[in-house]
Amino acid sequence: MLTDDERLAIEREVEDCAHKREACVGALRVIQRSRGWVSDDHLRVLADMLDMTPEELDSVATFYPLIFRRPVGRHVILVCDSASCWVMGYEDLLRHLQSRLGVGLGGTTSDGRFTFLPVACLGACDHAPSMMVDDELHMDLTKEKINDILQRYA
Amino acid sequence: MAERPLTGSIRPEVAPDISAYESAGGYEALRKAVKGMSHQDVQKVVTDSNLRGRGGAGFPTGQKWSFVPMDEAAPREKYFIVNADEMEPGTFKDRLLLECNPHQVIEGAILGAYAIGASRAYIFLRWEYRLAEKRLEQAMAEARERNYLGKNILGSGFSLDLRIHTSAGRYICGEETALLSAMEGRRAVPRAKPPFPQVCGLWGRPTIVNNTETVANIPPIIRNGPSWFHGLSHTGDAGTKMYGVSGRVGRPGVWELPMGTTMRELLEEHAGGMRDGYRFRGLIPGGASTDFLVEEHLDVQMDYSSVQKAGSRLGTGMMIILDDKTCPVGMINSIIRFMARESCGWCTPCREGLPWLEKVLRAIETGDGRPGDIELLGEHARLLGPGNTYCALAPGAVEPLQSGIRYFREDFERHIRDKRCPWR
Numbered sequence A: 001m002l003t004d005d006e007r008l009a010i011e012r013e014v015e016d017c018a019h020k021r022e023a024c025v026g027a028l029r030v031i032q033r034s035r036g037w038v039s040d041d042h043l044r045v046l047a048d049m050l051d052m053t054p055e056e057l058d059s060v061a062t063f064y065p066l067i068f069r070r071p072v073g074r075h076v077i078l079v080c081d082s083a084s085c086w087v088m089g090y091e092d093l094l095r096h097l098q099s100r101l102g103v104g105l106g107g108t109t110s111d112g113r114f115t116f117l118p119v120a121c122l123g124a125c126d127h128a129p130s131m132m133v134d135d136e137l138h139m140d141l142t143k144e145k146i147n148d149i150l151q152r153y154a
Numbered sequence B: 001m002a003e004r005p006l007t008g009s010i011r012p013e014v015a016p017d018i019s020a021y022e023s024a025g026g027y028e029a030l031r032k033a034v035k036g037m038s039h040q041d042v043q044k045v046v047t048d049s050n051l052r053g054r055g056g057a058g059f060p061t062g063q064k065w066s067f068v069p070m071d072e073a074a075p076r077e078k079y080f081i082v083n084a085d086e087m088e089p090g091t092f093k094d095r096l097l098l099e100c101n102p103h104q105v106i107e108g109a110i111l112g113a114y115a116i117g118a119s120r121a122y123i124f125l126r127w128e129y130r131l132a133e134k135r136l137e138q139a140m141a142e143a144r145e146r147n148y149l150g151k152n153i154l155g156s157g158f159s160l161d162l163r164i165h166t167s168a169g170r171y172i173c174g175e176e177t178a179l180l181s182a183m184e185g186r187r188a189v190p191r192a193k194p195p196f197p198q199v200c201g202l203w204g205r206p207t208i209v210n211n212t213e214t215v216a217n218i219p220p221i222i223r224n225g226p227s228w229f230h231g232l233s234h235t236g237d238a239g240t241k242m243y244g245v246s247g248r249v250g251r252p253g254v255w256e257l258p259m260g261t262t263m264r265e266l267l268e269e270h271a272g273g274m275r276d277g278y279r280f281r282g283l284i285p286g287g288a289s290t291d292f293l294v295e296e297h298l299d300v301q302m303d304y305s306s307v308q309k310a311g312s313r314l315g316t317g318m319m320i321i322l323d324d325k326t327c328p329v330g331m332i333n334s335i336i337r338f339m340a341r342e343s344c345g346w347c348t349p350c351r352e353g354l355p356w357l358e359k360v361l362r363a364i365e366t367g368d369g370r371p372g373d374i375e376l377l378g379e380h381a382r383l384l385g386p387g388n389t390y391c392a393l394a395p396g397a398v399e400p401l402q403s404g405i406r407y408f409r410e411d412f413e414r415h416i417r418d419k420r421c422p423w424r
């Protein structure tokens, strides 16, 4: 079920924890990093390693917007919809992104390239509007800039 | 130029490294503390400095630490946690410190842990701060190499294990008791106080949670002493403050300035005034969970008591500007929508009340507002105020709403009367 690398990375998360469940967010993310999301089967295996019931672990996993319990696209777009970005033109950009991607917030493009989600203030309000694609922060967004950025992700 | 102990040594174009930090006096405070000061000595200097929490509530840091049991019978395990979950809309000060001055945050965490006798410290970091995580990891490795961290620090007998806890989103995780639930691997739901975390925190042990900026202030305070810290400020609240401005201004940004710098100076000098073609209408002084202030308040000094006297809160000290081409109802709606989504759902007034407020605001914004809606909003803002909910998320959420209705009532009325948003 788990690769050796995954198992090792999870064991490293759990190492030295007074209580194994302390490491559950880290462990969930190990799976997510290699698989893109956390399936029911993986959740059960993880729960076992963390001394939690699958239900307990799922209640934590589903609390977090950045733990995915459903498959996502190859890239995840997190668009900031908080106050400064809203003032700086979020709604226009949202419409633009929606029409470029052909899906709304929460959706995945039909080619499986992007999943598109809202996110809390990215701490880049002096360069609003902003969004993240995977690990990368993009700031001072305009429609043109968004078109360029989207092209960079296959 | 005034002294800037938090950001003065930052060179934005180069990645931070330990030698540069040391040559600017870094880790001197740690050496001084572990070699010649008792835990109580460190606490006393911080208490005398009058440092107040920079995470939003402004609680005096030394006083917070003083509740941690320090006698022989105190639990052996105690924890010190740096709150780096920064998610308050409009707030982008901790990111700068974490990315560009990680060693100072780390040194502050070691000193804070030393002050309360903690053997383990954590940095609770939001996942999205990827660069900060990389730089913190590198800085921690450097600090370990030089024995500023780890076993028997600088031969003092004090040992500390520092770790990063990377979170996975959700604004409520930054609330200090929700943060503790999150760290224990539970849903990040706040806990009842008392017992306070200082006595019964992570895993039931004494725990201190301090904001990143608060923590970064500790090394220079230990190095230079309380009266130096008082001297940095324009007012009775000591030190410098990370202030920021976002919105339609000339140069949005974040600056470290003397505590008590006025809103006008921030807006006009540092942020370059309003952008061409935009007029100032109001501002939220300290992140989205603070009350609106308007033109007549611009000469108010940005410190805890002055902003409070003006009817708002210093909060995070990061202002969001409302301009004349932006709809106040829409802006408030965006804040309430955020808070409704980010609510943890534990207590009914917040879980049910915020989505309901959002519905009414959206109706007003899209032309479906009804006479009486404004009174309804005001009434429910009161019901979600302090004392009626389990944590401060809901009372914070309604601050911009209640003051927004006060200052921009005509705009609300116009939406309802004309059955449309005048800005769309």
Ligand SMILES: Cc1cc2nc3c(=O)[nH]c(=O)nc-3n(C[C@H](O)[C@H](O)[C@H](O)COP(=O)(O)O)c2cc1C
Residues within 6 Å of the ligand: B052, B053, B054, B055, B056, B057, B058, B059, B061, B083, B084, B085, B086, B087, B088, B171, B172, B173, B174, B175, B176, B177, B209, B210, B211, B212, B214, B215, B391, B392, B393, B396
């Ligand atoms: C909903 C909510 C979110 C919060 N988020 C943060 C945060 O991201 N960072 C932070 O330092 N404090 C945050 N706080 C404040 C913390 O509860 C706590 O007061 C603070 O971390 C204490 O640090 P200080 O005494 O150094 O200010 C939040 C509070 C609430 C109610």
Ligand code: SF4
Residues within 6 Å of the ligand: B172, B190, B342, B343, B344, B345, B346, B347, B348, B350, B351, B389, B390, B391, B392, B393, B394
């Ligand atoms: S006020 Fe809101 S966020 Fe705070 S405990 Fe209640 S439901 Fe959760």
Ligand code: FES
Residues within 6 Å of the ligand: A080, A081, A082, A083, A084, A085, A086, A120, A121, A122, A123, A124, A125, A128, A129, A130, B089, B090, B091
């Ligand atoms: S509001 Fe979007 S980055 Fe802060």
